Amino acid sequence: MSALLVGESVCKYFGGLRAVDDVSFTLGEGEILGLIGPNGAGKTTLFSVAAGSVPATRGRVLLDGKQVSGKSGHRSVHQGICRTHQIVRPFARLSVLDNVLVGHHYGRPGPGHGRPVDHAMGILDFIGLADRAHQLPGELTLAGRKRLEVARALATGPRVLLLDEVVAGLTPVEAQRFVELIRQIRDRGTSIVMIEHVMHAVMGVSDRVMVLDHGRQIAEGTPEQVVKHPQVIEAYLGRDDDEPNDHDEPTHGDGPMGAGDPASGQHAKEKPDA
Amino acid sequence: MGQVLALAISAVLLAGFYASMAYGLGLIYGVLRVVNLAHGGMIMASAYLSWVLFTRFNIDPYLAIPIVMVVFFVVGVAMYKGLVRFLPRGAAGGVQSLLLLFGVWLVIRNIAYLLFTGDDQAVRTSYSTASISIFGNSYSLNRVLVFVISLVAVAVLQLWLSRTYTGKAVRAVTENSGSSTLVGIDVERVYALTFGVGTALAGLAGVLASTLFAFNPSFGSGELLKSFVIIVLGGLGSVVGIAVGALVLSFAEIFAIYVVPSYLTAAVGFVLLVVVLVVRPSGLFGAKVLR
Amino acid sequence: MTTTAQSRRVRLPGWLSMRALIIFVVALVLLYLAPTVLGLGDYLHNIAGLTFMFMAAGLAWNWLGGYVGQISFGHAAMFGTGGFVAARLTISSGLPFWATWLIGGVVAGLYALLWGHPTLRLRGPYFSIATIGVGEATRLVATYWTDFTGGSSGLSLPIGNGPTKFQMYWYGLYLLAAVVVISYWLRRSRIGLGLLAIKEDVEAASDVGVNPTFYQDVVLFLSGTVVGVCGGFYASYQAFIDPLDMFSFERSISFVLIGVIGGIGTILGPAMGAVVYIVIQEFLLASYPQLYLGLYGLLLIFVILFEPLGLSGLLMRVGRRFGIRPSPSAAAGGMSSAAAVPDQPTASVGAGSTDTKDGPR
Structure with a gap:
């Protein structure tokens, strides 16, 4: 390795x-x-x-x-290299989708990942927030906002x-799901x-x-x-x-x-x- | 050398006034995280109150200090309860409180203009021209008195903050309003009180200013700016910080006459501000002000 | 940076941009023809030209004040700089008037960068107070710099080689049109998203790749340049300028008022704000000049307390009544309203505004 x-x-x-x-x-x-x-x-x-x-x-x-x-x-x-914060810091007055789009637009330049909105929605889909794309971060649960934090970071490539x-x-059930998610992120490279x-x-x-x-x-x-x-x-x-x-x-x-x-x-x- | 010493003493005297002027702004910011843009307007209004008390009622400005401070304490509490209370505070509310208090400043200026016209006024007492000798140089009695009163005021305030229950509550809220609520401090009351005390200090600064300078309704923008420079230089929450900030500013202004034409000395404070921000973005004392 | 911009598509919210484009073109044509068709009369015609200039300046102020959230109380510094550079060039060179405006604008933009680059690292009130300092210091220097500004006696521009006051209507319109386009571009492109991110949380923005220093500098430069061009326009319009007026604190305040009354952070709000400003200025205050500042102060207090998005916010309310819903991020342009952001006085800058809501609900 x-x-x-x-x-x-x-x-x-x-x-x-x-x-x-x-x-x-x-x-x-x-x-x-x-x-x-x-x-x-x-x-x-x-x-x-x-x-x-x-x-x-x-x-x-x-x-x-x-x-x-x-x-x-x-x-x-x-x-x-991109980090998340222990205390989540979403852009509170941007929609979930726009939060992720910031990461997409300003992240690592490299091979294009398709259309911005498609890419961002793909990440939200993967992270399990696709149906929340047009809500504000404040409307999400803590687990949701933690997912958003990770989604935004992932969007930077x-x-x-x-x-x-x-x-x-997080509750034990949410935590278990999150651990699974982390493993999947790794599996995606x-x-x-x-x-x-x-x-x-x-x-x-x-x-x-x-x-x-x-x-x-x-x-x-x-x-x-x-x-x-x-x-x-x-x-x-x-x-x-x-x-x-x-x-x-x-x-x-x-x-x-x-x-x-x-x-x-x-x-x-x-x-x-x- | 003699001239340098004379200027240095002038600077120290001026710094006393500056400290009392900046303290109110710093106190309010420290506790409420609101920059009181109306601070300069309050100083101007208080100078006029002092002038009215002197010209109409023959009350000596120095004896008027308690009256003015009480009046401005009430004004401050009222301003908090009537306006500032409704604003979000902290980083998110910064812009709103800024603009609102700016609006208040404009209104105060306009009221002063309607009442007193735009003409320059000054408080001239029988001893306005009296002077006092220090190390062989003579200084105006007023400037020495202002210096002494400022020192006393700052010291009293510091004692209040460190010794009394209420003062300690104010300091606790400065540190962390959330935890303060948990230990049973009435945070709203502390906010109102702080705004009152901060405004009363602006009142004090206004009276002192009225004995030193001529003023008109535009008076106060420079004072606001200087107070801010002092806070940035010295940081919040410590008398030492405010004192050092005031000294740095007054020395820079007074000794600037060696470097720049006299009409530009008013810009010195600003240049100092930018220089400090570039060289030490967190202030001379790693101020918590800026974070 | 440019390669990044090119390799990715600019985000255009389809329907809105098409509609906006049509409205823009129609409005432009109507305003272009209005004087000929309607015959406004000299007074209204000239005031309309001046209003276009104030609209442009208000929109440009709003790029910094609204899009990035950095309130400047010192934009008169750029207005004056642009005005006097343009005036000096008009007097001493054979350059066409529009070139003097442009050069004046760029000089003003560069001047804005000079003081803005160090001070823009400050956020919120700190930046604002620093701009008061910039404005005052610039005014002092300008007032005493007689060789450049003519001191208190000001500068008169030669009559005859520029546009007439009557023609200024259309030049004002062109200026405004260009500024409206830039406003849309700044707000709706990926840059706009980055600016909003900076406004929300500088550090978090930096953590996902936004370069706050660069984008704030760019916006300040653009804003200063346009306000400088407006200064040049004003110089040509008045044919006489003096530093006490051009660099005055009241001048700086006027840009703030236009932005805030119209709707800070919105795309077109300041354009409405400028109309209100001019109406108050010309029709109300002409009779009661001594109420000048107080009236604006009250207006400011009223807007902040009751409608932080100003006239735009009022429009949005009306729209909602008729079932038109803005996108969720639309409100982000303005200031936080008390309801949107939890009250958290001790939160450190940037962090914390959402922390209070943490915890299972």
């Missing part, structure tokens, strides 16, 4: 806070890489660096040998999709890195899993290997006194939902052997 996305010793410091500290990773073509770790571990920051919206303090991220980190977000999209907690906050707190979701779908804790990479391997890793068990079970640090995730620090992540309570209860 050739490496499509490569992170080389990525570091991101916010003042004295080492949000991401010397993390290296690879993502093969057609692979799903799970990214887990307690809140404040630096997962979302790593995404922001990989997606180009936040410059790395040191190190770099390469997509197909070309650097994507340290440029502006839109240029990374044109190179073929990404080679690598960075999914930030798309399953979090998009490689995926996904941050997820819902353990059975990430363990079930990932080919490999990387674990971050306090900005450092503490384990990497197949889901089976990772759950047996002593440091992982310690990070998840052994340090309840760390809870106050939960709100450190810098990129969402000022949003009212930054602290209220519906899934954040789960990781303590869900044992990694799920």
Whole structure:
């Protein structure tokens, strides 16, 4: 398997806070890489660096040998890497279809994918929102808006999709459907890195899993290997006194939902052997 | 060297006035996320109130401060309850509150014009020409008084914010209105109160301005702009930030006479604003203002 | 960038564009013939020409204020720049009048880029207040720059080598027609979608590949250029301009008012706004000049509180009564209404406006 996305010793410091500290990773073509770790571990920051919206303090991220980190977000999209947000950010006053069309029009230039509306409707059909195309995002359920977030990202024609907690906050049935969807996206040829707190979701779908804790990479391997890793068990079970640090995730620090992540309570209860 | 020192002291004196002027705007923005475009209009209106109290009722402007501040507190609360309350706030409502308050400013200007015509007015007390000597240079007594009163006002406000229950509630809402509701703070009341206090501060700035400058109904646009520059420079929520912002602006304006013709010094604040935005988009203190 | 644009089809909502095209052509022909057929009388005829210019300027202001959501209180800076460059060229060169307008417009557009590129990274109120600063600073410089603007005594244009005031009606119409076409193009093409995305959420737009800096710069340049051309038109129309009028804060406000009264973010709203503006200006305020600002202020407050989409919003309401429904995204052109966006005062810029609605319902 050739490496499509490569992170080389990525570091991101916010003042004295080492949000991401010397993390290296690879993502093969057609692979799903799970990214887990307690809140404040630096997962979302790593995404922001990989997606180009936040410059790395040191190190770099390469997509197909070309650097994507340290440029502006839109240029990374044109190179073929697109992210979603943990707190969904649809364009609230554009219809579902128009949301997806933005992704289509401004995404990766490349071989045409047919007529814009057909392409966008195709994606909405695939993602299960075709009958909602002319509604506003506010009329969708949370699961619907999470699907829209993914549809809009898919419309940019990404080679690598960075999914930030798309399953979090969904009911078990919705979550199961979403996991299936992620697998289908991969089967259509998009490689995926996904941050997820819902353990059975990430363990079930990932080919490999990387674990971050306090900005450092503490384990990497197949889901089976990772759950047996002593440091992982310690990070998840052994340090309840760390809870106050939960709100450190810098990129969402000022949003009212930054602290209220519906899934954040789960990781303590869900044992990694799920 | 002597001249530099004299100018530096002038700048410090001016900065005091600037700080009191900017504080109201910053407070309202910090809590409500609304930029009060009527701020300059309020300063102008208050200068006229001070002038009326002085010319008609012989009330010394400095003694009129409590009256004016109470009046403007009530005006501010009324403005909140009657207008601002109905607007969406935050990023989504920014444009609407901006335009609405801009409309209020136009109305205030027009009312002032109808009542007082467009002529320049000034408050001239018996001690308007009195001066005081600092390090061998003489400064107008008014400017020193304005400086001292501004310092007192800012200090009192800071004490209020940090020591009293209500003040703490205001700060809590600044941090996070959602959580504040959860812990039982009446957010609507805090908003109304903040708008009142912010407007009262504009009232104070207006009285102080009336003793220093001539004014007409167009007065206040420069003050609004300068207040904004100070907030961008210094960030919100800290007296230190406002003070530094005010000092940077006043020093830049006063020392600009070495560089640009005098009629252009009014543009210095704006140039400073753009320069700061280009060099440090998040403000000198990584202000939360801009995000 | 251009190859991208060419490789993908411009999105044209079929029926609407056809209908719009027909209405546009018919209106153009009618307005072209109107003076000859109707014989408006000198006063109305001349005022109509001026109204076309204000329509064009209001539409151009709206590209920035409405399509991108960046309210400028400083467009007089470009109006004045365009006007004085055109006037200077008319005085000192043998260029035809339309060339002086165009050059004045481009210079104004470039000037807009000069201050706009750094300040457009600000959003909402910050940008707006910065534009007040731009307007005031430009006015100061222009007033004292006697060699360029003639200072407080202004500039008189030579009579005879430009169009007559009577002809200005048709030049105003051409100007307006061009601006209407650009308005449709900016709004209905894929660029329009990108602009709306920027207006909704700059960061999310960037995350799906929209380059906010580039598109905001382009729109500001176009807007400044057209307002500059309007300044040139105004100079030719009045045959005399002075910086106190051209660069005044009131001038900047007039563009805001036209845009907001007509319907901010809509395609043609500002054209209606300009008519209202001129009517108030010419027929009401001629008798009560001292009510000038207050009346506009009240109008502004009234629009924001009761009909954020201005006259366009009123029209849409009427249309709905007759069963005509706008597309779901149509309202996105304007400002959020209180009902459409949840009240979320502490939401950080861009993020959060939808967060409150998260959670199973």
